[in-house]
Amino acid sequence: MAISRLIVEHFRNLNAVDLEFDHGFNFLVGNNGSGKTSLLESIFYLGHGRSFKSAVTTRIISYEQPHFTLHGRIQESQHQWSVGLQKHRKDGTTIVKINGEDGNKIADLAHLLPMQIITPEGLTLLNGGPAYRRAFLDWGLFHHHPSFHSAWSALNRFLKQRNAALQQTYDYSSLKIWDVELAKLAHQVSQWRAEYAEALRPEIEQTCQLFLPELEISVSFHQGWDKNTEYADLLRENFERDKHLGYTFSGPQKADFRFKANGLPVEDVLSRGQLKLLMCALRLAQGEHLMHEKERPCIFLIDDFASELDQNKRALLAERLQQSQSQVFVTAITADQLKQMQPEKHRTFAVQEGKISPLG
Numbered sequence: 001m002a003i004s005r006l007i008v009e010h011f012r013n014l015n016a017v018d019l020e021f022d023h024g025f026n027f028l029v030g031n032n033g034s035g036k037t038s039l040l041e042s043i044f045y046l047g048h049g050r051s052f053k054s055a056v057t058t059r060i061i062s063y064e065q066p067h068f069t070l071h072g073r074i075q076e077s078q079h080q081w082s083v084g085l086q087k088h089r090k091d092g093t094t095i096v097k098i099n100g101e102d103g104n105k106i107a108d109l110a111h112l113l114p115m116q117i118i119t120p121e122g123l124t125l126l127n128g129g130p131a132y133r134r135a136f137l138d139w140g141l142f143h144h145h146p147s148f149h150s151a152w153s154a155l156n157r158f159l160k161q162r163n164a165a166l167q168q169t170y171d172y173s174s175l176k177i178w179d180v181e182l183a184k185l186a187h188q189v190s191q192w193r194a195e196y197a198e199a200l201r202p203e204i205e206q207t208c209q210l211f212l213p214e215l216e217i218s219v220s221f222h223q224g225w226d227k228n229t230e231y232a233d234l235l236r237e238n239f240e241r242d243k244h245l246g247y248t249f250s251g252p253q254k255a256d257f258r259f260k261a262n263g264l265p266v267e268d269v270l271s272r273g274q275l276k277l278l279m280c281a282l283r284l285a286q287g288e289h290l291m292h293e294k295e296r297p298c299i300f301l302i303d304d305f306a307s308e309l310d311q312n313k314r315a316l317l318a319e320r321l322q323q324s325q326s327q328v329f330v331t332a333i334t335a336d337q338l339k340q341m342q343p344e345k346h347r348t349f350a351v352q353e354g355k356i357s358p359l360g
């Protein structure tokens with residue numbers, strides 16, 4: 001799985017970019033504000049239908065332009081896809097095309113383009129709220145389990161409806177029928193999450209051994225309510241409390257995937273550098289797990305990160321990424337920062353005021 005060509009129009013300061021990428025390593029080198037992150041952001045947008053930087057999409061469209069357009073050519077062994085995404089400023093519509101056909105969904109793009117992003121802001125995976133770690137687990141399930149996305153969407157819909165109904169109802173009997181369905185979905189999603197967390201655990205522990213050999217990292221999954229209680233019983237028992245709060249307090253929407261170092265929460269005891277290494281190891285382990293289980297290589301987007309790792313760790317990261325047969329995009333301000341990361345086959349691009357050109 002690799003993006004062999006990318007055309008970007010009117011995305012932040014990238015007004016007209018057309019690039020052929022290496023299926024292995026691609027380095028983007030340029031000054032502050034030149035457009036390196038914007039290129040990673042455009043690739044991420046193509047695979048997620050959203051940005052990792054801005055929640056307000058109109059801020060991503062180049063100033064005074066009506067829309068941005070992204071076109072990608074994706075290759076995986078003998079197969080090739082042409083994908084396109086256009087986002088309009090005026091009414092916020094998104095048009096997704098796959099092989100020239102309209103009517104596709106963002107989820108279809110996401111299936112084609114499994115991606116991991118490693119940025120300094122990504123530390124929220126470790127020191128942010130549980131939602132970041134649920135998203136980490138659910139990314140894996142989305143790619144590993146064909147039914148996960150529809151079950152997860154239905155679960156969120158049911159929860160939303162239940163929370164709305166809680167504000168209007170005085171009698172549990174009117175909720176009961178919905179709660180039976182909600183409980184089924186909650187158990188299914190939680191079981192998948194628990195199984196995936198368990199399958200990922202050895203891969204995480206092994207990768208952490210390499211990146212942080214001085215620490216013993218352990219992981220644990222928490223489903224969001226007491227694991228010995230039936231969710232339907234809990235919903236019934238907690239009806240009055242939920243009604244008082246105006247939302248459903250416990251459940252899969254509270255699940256977490258926690259990390260400890262030598263038995264203590266990582267966010268409390270690790271240095272910032274160690275947290276970054278751990279985040280890197282987790283994303284790498286997850287990408288490698290997808291490769292091992294499904295033979296699907298992942299695309300890695302690494303923003304402004306090499307500068308924050310010491311030389312040995314940079315070389316280690318590059319070696320592991322190479323072994324995983326992933327396509328990798330790495331940004332840096334100077335080529336010097338990438339010295340320890342360069343495999344034999346790679347492509348380097350110079351980024352300057354929104355223009356990107358291959359070097360050498």
Ligand SMILES: Nc1ncnc2c1ncn2[C@@H]1O[C@H](COP(=O)(O)OP(=O)(O)OP(=O)(O)O)[C@@H](O)[C@H]1O
Pocket residue numbers: 011012013014030031032033034035036037038039058059060061062063304333351
């Ligand atoms: N909607 C927009 N239209 C045009 N330009 C924009 C828009 N949004 C942001 N910019 C500009 O695009 C430029 C690209 O920033 P980007 O984050 O890609 O830089 P970078 O090369 O990653 O820099 P750094 O090394 O500082 O992280 C910035 O100068 C920014 O001000």
